[in-house]
Amino acid sequence: MDPTPVDAVSAADPFVPTGDDGWQRLAPAARTVRAIAGAVAGAVIAVPLAVVVVTIAAGGGLLWPLLAMPAAVVSGALAGAWIGQARWRRTRWRLDAVGLYVRRGLIWHTEVLVPRSRVQHLDVERGPLERQFGLATLVVHTAGTQTSALRQSGFDEATAVALRDALIPDAARHADAL
């Protein structure tokens, strides 16, 4: 676990900066969701890998596959879960007068800024697993090519909605930089 856990974003006032410079973590529940999703993905990937390895290495016999398959599934799930929660830990976001910043990536680090003035429209999505944990995914659409949609999962539902409301394009804005 992380030595300095950052407080959860309170639903009443989601924009209280909790970090040193306003960078905030995703919802704590998202860590569980990420870990579950990672575990499932890891287990699914591990099965065919284990089949290939076992057929090459063991070359017949029934005992080895019987032992190896559960081991592969468990270790795949563990690795996936660890990666999932590590990605959660790496992800930070910040909203200020300029726009929405997101930092993420375990190996390939990325920081994206979508300025408020460039937001075209916004979606809040809730998947089945997310609904169970009261989470939501925020999708910020811009007119850009690469970041035509900045998609970030793992927000509290209230935070996602508050972010959406805060980022809604100004109706009086005519210059959309296009």
Next chain:
Amino acid sequence: MPTRSDTPGPPPGGPQRLHPFSWLFVLLQQLRAFAIPLVVLLVTGRGQSSEWLGLIGVAGLTALSVAQYFTYRYEPTAEGIVIRHGILQRTRRDIPYERIHTVNLHQTVLHRLFGVAEVRLESAGSREPEAVMRVLAMTEARGLEELVRLYGGARRPPIDGIADRAAAEEPAPLLTLGPGELFRLGLISNRGMAVVAAIVGLASQVLMESQDAARDSVAAPLRAFYELIHGFVAARLDDTAALAAGTLFVVGAALALVRLLSVVLAFVQYHGFVLREHERQLRVQRGLLTRVRHQLPRRRIQAWRIDETLLHRWLGRQTLRVDSAAGADDERGIRELAPVAPPATVTELLARLLPDARWPRTDWRPVHPRAWRRLLVRPFAMLLLLASAVAWFEGLRGLVVFVAVPLLVLRARRQGAFAGYAIDDRVVAVRSGWLTRRWGVVPIAKLQSIRVTQSPFDRRHCMATLWLDTAGAPAADGVLRIRFLPVDEARQLYARLVDHMTASSPLATAPPVPAE
């Protein structure tokens, strides 16, 4: 050519129909979709009933086209263009003038015989044109173009003033391409290859569709040709010199043929190329047989790109292209402001159309001094793969591949030295390449988002990549980016761009700021 006096008066002119012959063009358009199956059907000639089926189909399509003509109305209003269409399901579409990014006039030879044009109105980001008017009389098409030009701007002219303005002469061209330039364009461009690929694709499609009948008749001569070549080569395989000469001849002839094709294509596509600026609207017209005419407001241009391949350099030319949010391909908008032009002309054009670019810039800043080492990684990996593959078959002789190493080092060094960027309060410029050089210029106000990324390799060298995302960057060119920036510089640049981006955006109301 219509005279300028027949442009329309004030816009509220009531609902209007398309050209009376428009059903013919709609029909042709629909028939084109069935062209290949139809040809295959005729070639293979299977059964008598198929002809009847075809006839019934054509009759049905004709009826549909005529019905479409009678149900399609467009109406220029003071706010925008209203289009009502549909036979059973009626559709009404309002297109405000300020949403129309480009107006495209498309004229095939047949269109020109009838004096009509297909008009497409494009808005930002949509995959399909906002409206396709198939077809309008040329005078009306020009009138519509004028209307969008006059009403699309921020300031709307008084309606009674339109006639005078529209009656003004077309301004002097900024760029025209004579036969010499078209010839150069053909030499430089690789359009011939595209045609070869298209022919191969079409041939394979035809072969696939007509399994038995056509394959033998088409493939037999090909096979005979292959046998002939094969026999010729096999007989002289021991004579290395003859083989080399033969190969050289065949490859040279093929290359020459492709270039010839490219030149022919350049003449067909770019004959009569004219670039004009008409009160902040750019207009491009070109084409020998099919004539296209695009109109794009200058302020809609998202990014500017200059390309210079080795062939460009040998011929002393450059290509100036622009990205626009509407229609990322040639067919649907202006892509090339100068398909081929001397660097001085490109500089002049940029100075006129984007004074902020301050082109040619002298304030290029280099990227990380170790960038060239990063540029070596991928070629070296490829080289190792190649060497091991060759060594697998040829033994130690595979090591010959490594003579390419100095060349790769030279390439990486030159690329690293040329790569750079320039920034001021209004634009960012990026350059890269060695044999093929590319420049990109983006007004900071046009940036949509900024992204900084660090791969594991970047982190080891303390570098970062800055991505400058704009609307309408075509897939082939990609989003402009500055690679191999020293990480501190990347941070500074990022902060600076953020400042300028928000400063240039007209954010009237104060956004909710995090409470301290």
